[in-house]
Amino acid sequence: MLTKVNPEPKTAVQIQTEKIYADWGLTEREYDIIKTRLGRLPNYTETGLFSAMWSEHASYKKSKPLLRSFWSKNERVLQGPGENAGILDIGDGQAVVFKAESHNHPSQVEPYQGAATGVGGILRDIFAMGAQPIAVLDSLRFPEVTDDKTRSLIDGVIAGIAGYGNSIGIPTVGGDVYFDDSYRGNLLCNVMAVGLMNHSIIKVGQARGAGNSVIYVGAKTGRDGINGASFASAEFSSEKAAQRSAVQVGDPFMEKLVMDATIKAVKDLPDIVLGIQDMGAAGILSSSSEMGEKGHSGIELNLDRVPVRETGMIPYELMLSESQERMLLVAAKGQEQRVIDLYKDFGLDAVVIGKVTDDGRYRLTFQGETVADVDINLLTKAPSSELPSQLPAHIAEAEQTQFQPVVKDPAEMFLKMLASPTIASKKAFYRHFDSMVRSDTVLRPGSDAAVLRIRGTKKALAMTTDVNSRYVYLDPYEGSRMAMAEAARNIVASGAIPIGITDCLNFGNPDDPEIFYELKESIAGLNQMAKKLNTPVISGNVSLYNETDHQAIYPTPMVGMVGLIEDKRQITSVPFKRAGDLIYLIGQTQDDFNGTEIQKLLTGKISGKLFTFDETAELANQQFVTKAIATGLLASAHDLSEGGLAVALSESVFNTDFSFQVAFQGTHAALFSETNGRFIVSVTADKQQAFEQLAGKQAELIGQVTDGTTLEIKDAEGSFSISKQQAADRWQNALAELMS
Amino acid sequence: MRAAVINFPGSNCVLDMYYALKDFRLDAEIVDANQENLDGFSAIFLPGGFSYGDYLRTGAIARFAPAMKGVAKAAKDGRLVVGICNGFQILTEAGLLPGALRENAKPGFICDEITLNVANPDSIFSSAYDKLQITLPIAHGAGNYYADAQTLASLKAHQQIIFTYEDNPNGSLDDIAGIVNQAGNVFGMMPHPERAVDPLLGNTDGRAFFQSILQRKDLLTHAD
Numbered sequence: 012m013l014t015k016v017n018p019e020p021k022t023a024v025q026i027q028t029e030k031i032y033a034d035w036g037l038t039e040r041e042y043d044i045i046k047t048r049l050g051r052l053p054n055y056t057e058t059g060l061f062s063a064m065w066s067e068h069a070s071y072k073k074s075k076p077l078l079r080s081f082w083s084k085n086e087r088v089l090q091g092p093g094e095n096a097g098i099l100d101i102g103d104g105q106a107v108v109f110k111a112e113s114h115n116h117p118s119q120v121e122p123y124q125g126a127a128t129g130v131g132g133i134l135r136d137i138f139a140m141g142a143q144p145i146a147v148l149d150s151l152r153f154p155e156v157t158d159d160k161t162r163s164l165i166d167g168v169i170a171g172i173a174g175y176g177n178s179i180g181i182p183t184v185g186g187d188v189y190f191d192d193s194y195r196g197n198l199l200c201n202v203m204a205v206g207l208m209n210h211s212i213i214k215v216g217q218a219r220g221a222g223n224s225v226i227y228v229g230a231k232t233g234r235d236g237i238n239g240a241s242f243a244s245a246e247f248s249s250e251k252a253a254q255r256s257a258v259q260v261g262d263p264f265m266e267k268l269v270m271d272a273t274i275k276a277v278k279d280l281p282d283i284v285l286g287i288q289d290m291g292a293a294g295i296l297s298s299s300s301e302m303g304e305k306g307h308s309g310i311e312l313n314l315d316r317v318p319v320r321e322t323g324m325i326p327y328e329l330m331l332s333e334s335q336e337r338m339l340l341v342a343a344k345g346q347e348q349r350v351i352d353l354y355k356d357f358g359l360d361a362v363v364i365g366k367v368t369d370d371g372r373y374r375l376t377f378q379g380e381t382v383a384d385v386d387i388n389l390l391t392k393a394p395s396s397e398l399p400s401q402l403p404a405h406i407a408e409a410e411q412t413q414f415q416p417v418v419k420d421p422a423e424m425f426l427k428m429l430a431s432p433t434i435a436s437k438k439a440f441y442r443h444f445d446s447m448v449r450s451d452t453v454l455r456p457g458s459d460a461a462v463l464r465i466r467g468t469k470k471a472l473a474m475t476t477d478v479n480s481r482y483v484y485l486d487p488y489e490g491s492r493m494a495m496a497e498a499a500r501n502i503v504a505s506g507a508i509p510i511g512i513t514d515c516l517n518f519g520n521p522d523d524p525e526i527f528y529e530l531k532e533s534i535a536g537l538n539q540m541a542k543k544l545n546t547p548v549i550s551g552n553v554s555l556y557n558e559t560d561h562q563a564i565y566p567t568p569m570v571g572m573v574g575l576i577e578d579k580r581q582i583t584s585v586p587f588k589r590a591g592d593l594i595y596l597i598g599q600t601q602d603d604f605n606g607t608e609i610q611k612l613l614t615g616k617i618s619g620k621l622f623t624f625d626e627t628a629e630l631a632n633q634q635f636v637t638k639a640i641a642t643g644l645l646a647s648a649h650d651l652s653e654g655g656l657a658v659a660l661s662e663s664v665f666n667t668d669f670s671f672q673v674a675f676q677g678t679h680a681a682l683f684s685e686t687n688g689r690f691i692v693s694v695t696a697d698k699q700q701a702f703e704q705l706a707g708k709q710a711e712l713i714g715q716v717t718d719g720t721t722l723e724i725k726d727a728e729g730s731f732s733i734s735k736q737q738a739a740d741r742w743q744n745a746l747a748e749l750m751s
Numbered sequence: 752m753r754a755a756v757i758n759f760p761g762s763n764c765v766l767d768m769y770y771a772l773k774d775f776r777l778d779a780e781i782v783d784a785n786q787e788n789l790d791g792f793s794a795i796f797l798p799g800g801f802s803y804g805d806y807l808r809t810g811a812i813a814r815f816a817p818a819m820k821g822v823a824k825a826a827k828d829g830r831l832v833v834g835i836c837n838g839f840q841i842l843t844e845a846g847l848l849p850g851a852l853r854e855n856a857k858p859g860f861i862c863d864e865i866t867l868n869v870a871n872p873d874s875i876f877s878s879a880y881d882k883l884q885i886t887l888p889i890a891h892g893a894g895n896y897y898a899d900a901q902t903l904a905s906l907k908a909h910q911q912i913i914f915t916y917e918d919n920p921n922g923s924l925d926d927i928a929g930i931v932n933q934a935g936n937v938f939g940m941m942p943h944p945e946r947a948v949d950p951l952l953g954n955t956d957g958r959a960f961f962q963s964i965l966q967r968k969d970l971l972t973h974a975d
Contacts, residue, residue: 173860177890178801180763264761264804358760445862445890448799450767450946453953464951466770579951 018326018382023052035062041394048389056375056382059327060390063293064300067555070393073521074553077534081541081548087510088547093305095139095216095289096206097549099511101575104210105465107472108142111150111203111513111571112291113554117236117259118200122167126200127175127261128335133204134181135289138270139338141214141277142206145451146463147176149186149202150476150515150569154195156432156749161195165750168200171261173443178263179270182452183444184461186476190432193480196559201515201552203571205474207465212277216288218302218310221369222344223285225299225312228354228361229269229337231320232295235259236333265336272357273338276350283349286341296330298339299365300373304391306341312365314377326375326382341367400531401524406486410619414604417613418679421724422731424609425657426741428683431608434654435745436665453582457666459501459650460574462582471582473507473574479653480565481606486621487529490606491536491568496629496687498572499544500650503633504690506581506640507574509544512537514551514570519563521555529566530555537568543630546572581640586667587693588646590718594663594671595702595710596656598632598689600681608653609683622686629688635709636690644694644702651689657682659691661722661738670735673714674725682726752778755792757822759784759813762837764799764945771945772796775961782818789821793970794831797822797838799890799943809852809893810840819845831875831970832937836891839929839939848932848939849906850898856922860892864954866917867928867942871910874931875970876938879962886956887942889920894941896923896930909933914940936970 021031032042035058045053045061053061067073083091089106090098096110114129130147137144149172154161176183181204218225236259276284286306288298295317303310314329324332340361342350347363354361368374373390375383418424428434441456453471454462460475477498483490495512502509514537519526541548557564576582587594603622604610611617639645651659656675664670675682693716694702702710717723721732754777756768765781772779782789784802789795802813813819819841826832826847834842842848855861867887869880898906903924906912914929921941929940944957 170859177860177862177892178761178763178804180800262804264801264806267761267763267801442863443860445860447862447888447890447943447946447952448763448767450770450949450952453951582951 015378016323016325018377019055020325021055023054026055026058027052032058032062035059036066037062041065044394049385056326056330057385059331060296060383060385063296063331064390065393069293069297071553072393072395073398073555074516074530075395076397077531080534081538083547083549085545085547088549089210089213091549092551095136097513098140098213099549101470103468106208106210107573108137108140108206108208109203109513109571109573110136110550111201111515111569112136112552113515113517114200114202115198115517115554115557118168119198122164123171123174124260126168126171128259129200129202130172130175131261131263131266131335132289132291133202134179134266134270135291135338137204137206138273139214139216139287139289140208141212141274142208143274144181144204144206145449146184146205146461146474147181147202148184148461148474148476148571151186151188152194152199152567153190154192154198155190162750164198168198169440169443175261175263177445179267180448182446182448184446184452184463185456185474188437188440189480191565193565197557197564199517199564199567201517201569203476203513205472205573212281214277214284214287216302217286217306218308218341218367219285219306221308221367223367224342224344224347224363225310225365225367226340226342226347226350226361227317227337227364228340228359230262230265230334231318231360232329232332232334233320234324234328234332237328237331259333259335261335268357268359269336269338272354272359276353280349280353283343283346284340285343288339290337290339292333294330294332294334294337295339300387300391302339302341303367303373303387309368309370309372309387310365311368311374314375316362316364318360318362326377398521398527399524400528402528403525409485413602413622414610414619415602416604416609416680416683421679421682422733424683425733426738427612428608428654428657429661429738429742430745431612432746432749434608434658436743437746438743439747439750454505454584458505459585460505460507462505462576464579469578471576471579473502473505473576474572475501476569476571477501478567478569480567481617482621483533483568484565485606485617485619487532487566488536489621489624491533492540492624493687494568494570495537495540495544496624497650497652498570499633500690502572502574503636504583504648504650506583507576508637509546509572509574511549512541512546512570512572513549514568516551516553517557517564517567517569518555519558526563533566533568537570543626583640583645583648585649585663586647587663587669587716590669590716592646592693592695592716593699593712594673594714594716595692595694596689596713597635597692597710598628599686600656600677600684600689601686602681603684603686607683607685624687632688632690632709635706636692639692639702639705642705644698644705645692646695647693649691651691653685655683655685661742663691664722664735665739665742668718670717670719670722671714672717672723675713677726679726679728752794753792754779754794754796755782755789756796756798757782757784757818759800759802759816761802761804762798762800764836764943768796768798768835768945771948771961774948775965784816784818787817787820789818789825792825794833794964795822795825797834797841799836799838802837802841810837810844813841814845823847826937829934829936831964834939835943835945836941839941840893842937842939847937848930849902850896852893853895853897854893855895861920862890863920864888865920865942868915868917870912870915874913875935875967876931876960876963877913878966879959884917886954887944888946889942891941894921894923896927898924906930913938914942
């Protein structure tokens, strides 16, 4: 017999007088609304429920009015935002499922487990829809590597991603990493997962049909990560001790069992398993209440039935625990045993913990007593507010002219640029990730976009994550448009057509009007380009309060884009393929230097008005590359981004036996300009005529691939050459050296 | 000829191996690790992954799975047993191959493509290679092969070392990447030939591994 536990450590009156609700993140106004709507004081458990469900992390109360503006419908969209993940049609009855999520706060406090459970959480979102996860990408932002604490944070995050992803056996195929001191004290760990499924088995996180059962599956519940959603909705302070108890611990082996069993349940029991939701932030609470609300139903749970691995847990703890590797299912009444048996075959617990009701209430019982009874709509719909926004002072006061770099020794600048951490090879990190497991990865990490074939079809999927937050800091609207454009260039260069995006909107405290301005303008910019590129926003995540001691990170709206390749033969990669091939530059190069890597290298900071974004040229150049690939004219393709032409050319010869000889019209400095909308492509000599005919003035012949050992460059200011070996060594080893 | 790919809870290269075997038109099936009787199979493949989470020590729990009784019987009968990556770790834990696989000398999981030497081109598992240097993927955190001096001398004396690393990635003794038992029918290696069979993925150096096995029709018809 279990000993009785007092479910209410504090009375409703104490919660009011001692303002315990405020410690849990509820404002005065919010607490008053709850009181009024309930017509009484909320008790301990209920106050806990509201504090988690009305946190920004769970409710998006501060960003929702903006998020509603996202364009999320076109001919491919089978499921838009609001579910575990979004779904796009890719033909032949198949669909691609994807979403990205942030795990910034946990990764800052406990890097290994924070990153590991970030991977675990986003994978659950994918298989909760009934899909088989096929790939993971990571978008990481770290402070500059100047001290051992930073090294240890980075090592922890990398090991956490590896530890979880490698074990569960879903390849980590790509992502992006930048270093900037705006992330000191608040690193970013965003994880995107992609899955594949057939249309016929799509599941949603909805609870419908009074009397149907709510089934808990997977790991037991412990006291880890309690009220993590509130934790993620507050700023860091260096004065508070490390808030470690709010971080969860991952078990990838358990998750693999839950994943395999859930995919089997969806396939084998389509008429019995009616709805599935991952237990992520705010655990049992958010999964059950959201399923009820979306299904226009009430939910009743008996907390005595929740499988636990610790004794004496009170309702507040059971409901707000963020123990990992758990899922919630709604199963048809009378058929529960089929579900339980299926999970049992995998050695997993599946327990009926409650039922769907038709009274719109969210009701919890514990040890024979009702410990919470609230309107489910009140619980799941936090009062949202339109916040004030104001143009940031640093933008209003920005220098309007473009920075003009003085490059006296271009060879030296070349080598310096290649060794810059943001540009240098990330192999020191991604070699720890199994990028090949499942044997579908055609283009691996280090490519413009990762590409995975779809077995049994001619198709392949391309995927990438991108955003240069320096641009977004200088101009949230234009910088966000550039993030979309860069993601699309990466997709296009790999031979795919962009079909949709997910995002992770990482910003500071939105109560600061300047931060809210960044958020608002950034969403507007992403949205504008989403329409232009025909890439609906089908899922996403918002992470606010990314600040330490009131210093916000650069606004970082991470774009995760997926592209479709109809014919695998069109997959195109970065490296040059043979000596003698002709090298073309697509797109005009302007003197675009504010916010660039060269500005940072030469002045130690970024500043000034962001250079302009030529949307027309961008789209035209992308369309041209797509056409050239479809016609079979390109041997290689690479988009230009940080470090400009100099870096893109270099990356095209690294890990090959070749070098290049190039003549460029611009100055030394222009080699490092970051004008958008540009590509480097190579073309075999026998296709020169056909290519140039198609290109007209859109491509400029700038040189050829050689089998020499030096990179030879001639520009308007003179000629210089660099040992390819030396350049490759700098690029290949810079990060490993910095980390040791 | 029937080939079994054993699916331990936590194995994650089951499909990779299954598809590779199918690619060579082998009658392959995925068999649950709870199945003890493997008498009907002339070749048994233990795939890569993290069996039972590999929480205690790689392969240490999997060796107690019911299927391992069937694997031991197959090994004794002279049927073919192949362990790739975690499968190799399981075979050493089960005592079906000598030595042990420890954490990489420099701790951490490594995924890369590395150069291997075909140290014994005459074995059942390497005879189809027409070159002595090949490239295969590796993906492991515990591939550091160790054996005592006596065992190592014996491995050498009986030409049991089949593949060695050209540039040792994990600290393995004598650069050992893959070995065979004295009888020649039980084989284990850390690199992944099943990930290198399709030109689309950029590497086909794993094909000759499977072709080597296919050349031994005498062995493969054993259990039919």
